[in-house]
Amino acid sequence: AQSVTQLDSQVPVFEEAPVELRCNYSSSVSVYLFWYVQYPNQGLQLLLKYLSGSTLVESINGFEAEFNKSQTSFHLRKPSVHISDTAEYFCAVSFGGGYQKVTFGTGTKLQVIP
Amino acid sequence: DAGVTQSPTHLIKTRGQQVTLRCSPKSGHDTVSWYQQALGQGPQFIFQYYEEEERQRGNFPDRFSGHQFPNYSSELNVNALLLGDSALYLCASSPSPSREQYFGPGTRLTVT
Numbered sequence: 001a002q003s004v005t006q007l008d009s010q011v012p013v014f015e016e017a018p019v020e021l022r023c024n025y026s027s028s029v030s031v032y033l034f035w036y037v038q039y040p041n042q043g044l045q046l047l048l049k050y051l052s053g054s055t056l057v058e059s060i061n062g063f064e065a066e067f068n069k070s071q072t073s074f075h076l077r078k079p080s081v082h083i084s085d086t087a088e089y090f091c092a093v094s095f096g097g098g099y100q101k102v103t104f105g106t107g108t109k110l111q112v113i114p
Numbered sequence: 115d116a117g118v119t120q121s122p123t124h125l126i127k128t129r130g131q132q133v134t135l136r137c138s139p140k141s142g143h144d145t146v147s148w149y150q151q152a153l154g155q156g157p158q159f160i161f162q163y164y165e166e167e168e169r170q171r172g173n174f175p176d177r178f179s180g181h182q183f184p185n186y187s188s189e190l191n192v193n194a195l196l197l198g199d200s201a202l203y204l205c206a207s208s209p210s211p212s213r214e215q216y217f218g219p220g221t222r223l224t225v226t
Binding site for chain 1: 154156204211213216
């Protein structure tokens, strides 16, 4: 069965500390992988995406994610978080590639502690 | 350039009623997708409209229906509302069905 799993519902971390938000998926077909961020009372914003090519992808605000095909993972990392990173982060997968019918994980709330 | 807009921002309805939510896509986008995000959950795909037709559908009952107009805007209709339909409804638009989606701010629906 095709699924997306975010094991951590909440991740508290001190400001300037590193963070990793985990995402695993189950699929027998090719995938597109995404991380979205949702700030309180707002819609989703695309943070970064993996379509093909280099397995390490980066965002403009310091986040990065690495596609690991053997472990079917796409973990999100940041070496030093800021208060402004406090938000909910969703991993999403398009099974079979493309952008149609994207399947989202249940989300991880990142709480940055001053 | 305006992004994806949705109306209304908030809505309160009673069980059994019907509701219509509206979405205007980003300029230059012709494809609209709708998602339901229940509290504490990730968004779930409802359906996608392209060329005024429903092209893909998620696992939602027929009470959920939609429409796309010639100007590419879209409506989501939900009949016979249930308490469980309370959620944030997100609209996403893209330049084509195979291109990246951009999300609107959502409509918060509360069913009492």
